[in-house]
Amino acid sequence: MTSNTFSKLSIIIPAYNEGNTVHLILDKIKQVCLPQAIQKEVIIVNDCSTDDTEIAILRYKENNADLPLYYFKHEVNKGKGAALHTGISKATGEYLVIQDADLEYNPHEYSILLQPVLDGFADVVYGSRFMGGNPHRILFFWHTIGNKFLTFISNMFTNLNLTDMETCYKLFKTDTIQKIRFRENRFGFEPEVTAKIARVPNIRIYEVGISYYGRTYAEGKKINWKDGFRAIYCVLKYNLFSKG
Template sequence: MRLSVVIPVYNEKETIREIYQAVHAVPFDLEVILVDDYSTDGTRSILRELEGPDTKVLYHEQNMGKGAALRTGFQNVSGDIVIIQDADLEYDPQEYPRLLQPILDGKADVVYGSRFVTGEYRRVLFFWHMLGNKFLTLLSNMMTNLNLTDMETCYKVFRREVLQGITIEENRFGFEPEITAKVAKQKVRIYEVGISYSGRTYQEGKKIGWKDGISALKCILKYNLFR
């Protein structure tokens, strides 16, 4: 079994080396795909140092968004299982064994890592951000008839065959409700696993904002009602 780790990257020079090392510390046969979404802070020069036999670095020539970076990454995976990893330090790659277990056991085709199911720890931060997340997850669940607790989580794991049946259209954070709607329509087996979460403040580099929440709301309606 080979694991493809797709990491969208935008202006993460302070964290990219550390997260790359953490990913390589997990006990799997790895393929790492880093997609630079036109970073301007020096991240690109660091990424060039990381290229190697098990690491592809792909470059966008304009900033397009997380969804676009993931679309590029998914088009280049060759592993049996694919996991999304953010380039910051909010999500811990040491969670990979637990996230992959339902797929390795033959029980699941897709696994979501939930920040709201009991994990080992969770940094206490923004109430309104959490409330917005829960609202979007609730609305998504109403449309998909799933009972997810964290639709917006970064940690989503797929058997590669599932991704091959999906075309990602959204360029930004609308990717999350889009992929959830499209996975639900495939009638695949979806599991959730509780994860730890070390969220960042906006001063520490968090990028998602209220406008992305509005976009996610539109995408929930778009991909569930009009497709």
């Protein structure tokens, strides 16, 4: 895929109880101007939210017809990974990027993720919260240590030198990631996709620095220490014991 034929970016948004912020992130996405006249396609998957997430999304869709927005809903809560599986399967752009429904990641930085692709160097681009000079909210020491530890052990098995395996911002060539069969329904998606994408023949993986506007648990952050242990298990499972 060359930049000359790259015409649409699919933006995959898993949403669970994000009724207070989902319209704000959609506003940011709507305002983004992508380079080389690349079009946007927003695919949002409501993972059986119990708040007004669905109302907020449908209201936004009705009032913003100029933003191509496709809405899907899980009838039972399955987890972030499951919502991503659904969203990825529905993507029609040449590339896709994962975007959380909260305000921790800034859609105006899509151009940073896209640049290695447009320059003809990359098939996959990770946005790292631990490199570059962009703003980073100061929050949890042990959460940061945990992220770096997970990245370290993931790198040991994949032989990659990533600085942030757990980042939300990952950009993939759509036809490549749609060929991968995913099993993890929660936050284990991150180590699983990293292990499996690293095994794709001749894959070119790049990393760029991004900003990070993290949330506290009181503000709605959902990942916890149990997900950290599951991530360790997934690193081992998908690098040592499972190749499918």
